[in-house]
Amino acid sequence: xxxxxxLWLKTAYARAWVRTMSMYGExxxxxxxxxxxxxxxMGMSLLYSSAGATARIGFAILGGIMLSFWGNVxxxxxxxxxxxxxxxxxxxxxxxxxxxxxILVGMSLGGILGTAPxxxxxxxxxxxxxxxxxxxxxxxxxxxxxxxxxxLYALGMTLSSLYLVYxxxxxxxxxxxxxxxxxxxxxxxxxxxxxxxxAVQAVASVIPLTIGMDALRRTLFLNNPADVNLVYxxxxxxxxxxxxxxxxxxxxLKALEERGRRVGSIAVRMR
Amino acid sequence: MxxxxxxxxxxxxxxxxxxxGWINPLAGLFLRTIPPIASVLALVLIYGxxxxxxxxxxxxxxxxAFLLVGGALYAHIAxxxxxxxxxxxxxxxxxxxxxxxxxxxxxxxxxAGRTIxxxxxxxxxxxxxxxxxxxxxxxxxxxxxxxxxITFVTVPLFVLxxxxxxxASMGLGFLLGAYSIYSTKFEWALPTYISGVLMIFSEALFPxxxxxxxxxxxxxxxxxxxFIRASRQALLPPPLYGSISLYLSDLxxxxxxxxxxxxxxxxxxxxxxxxxxxxxxxxxxxx
Numbered sequence: 001x002x003x004x005x006x007l008w009l010k011t012a013y014a015r016a017w018v019r020t021m022s023m024y025g026e027x028x029x030x031x032x033x034x035x036x037x038x039x040x041x042m043g044m045s046l047l048y049s050s051a052g053a054t055a056r057i058g059f060a061i062l063g064g065i066m067l068s069f070w071g072n073v074x075x076x077x078x079x080x081x082x083x084x085x086x087x088x089x090x091x092x093x094x095x096x097x098x099x100x101x102x103i104l105v106g107m108s109l110g111g112i113l114g115t116a117p118x119x120x121x122x123x124x125x126x127x128x129x130x131x132x133x134x135x136x137x138x139x140x141x142x143x144x145x146x147x148x149x150x151x152l153y154a155l156g157m158t159l160s161s162l163y164l165v166y167x168x169x170x171x172x173x174x175x176x177x178x179x180x181x182x183x184x185x186x187x188x189x190x191x192x193x194x195x196x197x198x199a200v201q202a203v204a205s206v207i208p209l210t211i212g213m214d215a216l217r218r219t220l221f222l223n224n225p226a227d228v229n230l231v232y233x234x235x236x237x238x239x240x241x242x243x244x245x246x247x248x249x250x251x252x253l254k255a256l257e258e259r260g261r262r263v264g265s266i267a268v269r270m271r
Numbered sequence: 272m273x274x275x276x277x278x279x280x281x282x283x284x285x286x287x288x289x290x291x292g293w294i295n296p297l298a299g300l301f302l303r304t305i306p307p308i309a310s311v312l313a314l315v316l317i318y319g320x321x322x323x324x325x326x327x328x329x330x331x332x333x334x335x336a337f338l339l340v341g342g343a344l345y346a347h348i349a350x351x352x353x354x355x356x357x358x359x360x361x362x363x364x365x366x367x368x369x370x371x372x373x374x375x376x377x378x379x380x381x382x383a384g385r386t387i388x389x390x391x392x393x394x395x396x397x398x399x400x401x402x403x404x405x406x407x408x409x410x411x412x413x414x415x416x417x418x419x420x421i422t423f424v425t426v427p428l429f430v431l432x433x434x435x436x437x438x439a440s441m442g443l444g445f446l447l448g449a450y451s452i453y454s455t456k457f458e459w460a461l462p463t464y465i466s467g468v469l470m471i472f473s474e475a476l477f478p479x480x481x482x483x484x485x486x487x488x489x490x491x492x493x494x495x496x497x498f499i500r501a502s503r504q505a506l507l508p509p510p511l512y513g514s515i516s517l518y519l520s521d522l523x524x525x526x527x528x529x530x531x532x533x534x535x536x537x538x539x540x541x542x543x544x545x546x547x548x549x550x551x552x553x554x555x556x557x558x
Binding site (some may be wrong): 028029031032033035036038039040042044045046047048049050051052053056109169172173176177178179180182186188189190193195196 | 314414470477478
């Protein structure tokens with residue numbers, strides 16, 4: 001293995017290790033991160049239940065699980081470089097030989113591992129309390145889950161490069177983004193439904209989470225043999241989205257880093 | 272003007288400056304309006320998807336109206352009741368909280384002012400969300416009329432309910448603020464818990480009757496539940512709602528519960544503040 005590849009892998013491993021251990025080394029993190037998805041899952045499950053749609057409670061539980069990861073992408077991926085800049089860590093990344101892409105990938109892997117306990121807790125509580133009916137095609141469902149996470153974290157990497165140019169505004173943008181993306185991507189309900197206008201469905205399809213959630217619902221709950229081709233198409237689209245987002249994040253990070261160096265804002269903290 | 276009122280007015284201004292000082296105020300308000308609108312629309316869509324035969328259900332419109340009011344108002348309470356926590360936690364890092372103690376007034380009017388500033392903002396955004404939700408739901412489900420009762424009598428009654436609920440929310444804020452004096456990490460996660468508890472226990476999305484017995488009783492005595500019930504009595508028409516006697520009884524319960532919350536919150540905050548001064552934790556940022 002050449003030196004460059006070795007450095008990339010070492011950096012990714014180191015960043016993933018720090019992110020994972022920061023979560024597992026502090027058990028309170030699970031309590032903190034599980035709150036929103038757990039309560040939302042319970043609230044939405046009870047809403048489905050009160051509407052007499054107990055067969056769809058599984059949608060709410062799946063939504064809670066994926067919401068854990070979406071929260072991690074927004075708050076621990078997209079905003080992370082901005083926070084690292086405030087703490088003076090970003091300057092160290094830049095001055096070290098560590099490739100930024102490796103830091104981002106390591107952060108994503110660590111984020112996924114660190115969010116897993118919250119997601120599992122949501123799934124277990126949801127399963128025990130509501131007993132949702134499921135009909136899974138496990139191999140496809142697992143593949144869908146992995147590809148959805150890959151595209152979701154690729155989106156996080158792209159956002160992290162954009163947020164680098166912002167200061168404290170990043171938090172406000174995150175707060176403004178969280179709910180609309182949850183709405184558009186149909187975390188708790190199928191977006192591709194006759195109730196929702198086609199134009200909205202088209203806009204929502206730009207978000208990887210929308211397509212991932214649809215594919216997950218089809219593979220975990222509906223498992224209709226007629227949907228197989230559709231699910232494979234969705235997986236292909238998700239894969240293409242992940243690849244495009246990875247390239248965009250790498251290019252935009254380089255461009256913004258260069259701009260930051262030129263205008264001298266790369267190490268500016270509070271503004 | 273007394274020193275306390277001046278301190279309160281300054282804190283309200285500081286709250287707005289913190290929220291909108293970094294951006295054009297209208298753009299800031301727009302950014303803050305997006306989440307409640309999205310939240311309310313998500314509830315409407317979940318209900319719409321859950322009820323595929325909505326156009327045949329004569330009660331569907333009333334159920335959507337129930338959801339619109341509950342969804343907008345629980346988000347409103349969650350948005351401003353945790354501001355005291357934010358003011359303490361963020362204030363420690365920005366040295367604002369420490370500076371309050373060298374001003375002529377204590378932290379109490381500062382936190383109360385920050386809460387009132389946030390109340391005015393979130394009341395505005397929630398009313399916008401409710402209005403947008405009403406029109407979008409009407410467009411999505413044209414076969415069902417969504418019944419609202421908006422008159423020169425019902426709107427002031429709704430505004431009165433919003434104002435009365437300040438006591439309970441401010442009390443909750445002081446209670447959480449007391450915790451934030453000691454907490455040096457993870458206090459930023461509190462709003463998600465407040466929002467989650469309110470979503471389930473304040474009758475925002477479904478009647479408390481579907482909860483099991485001890486949880487149902489807990490939900491029924493919460494002032495927030497009674498606030499949302501009173502708001503529905505004010506804004507939604509008879510025969511299901513629109514009863515002035517039920518409005519008054521719900522509002523009375525909200526007021527009584529609010530006074531209890533405020534007394535407990537203020538007491539806890541005063542205790543935490545005094546203890547914090549002695550232990551030197553008022554400006555502690557990390558364990």
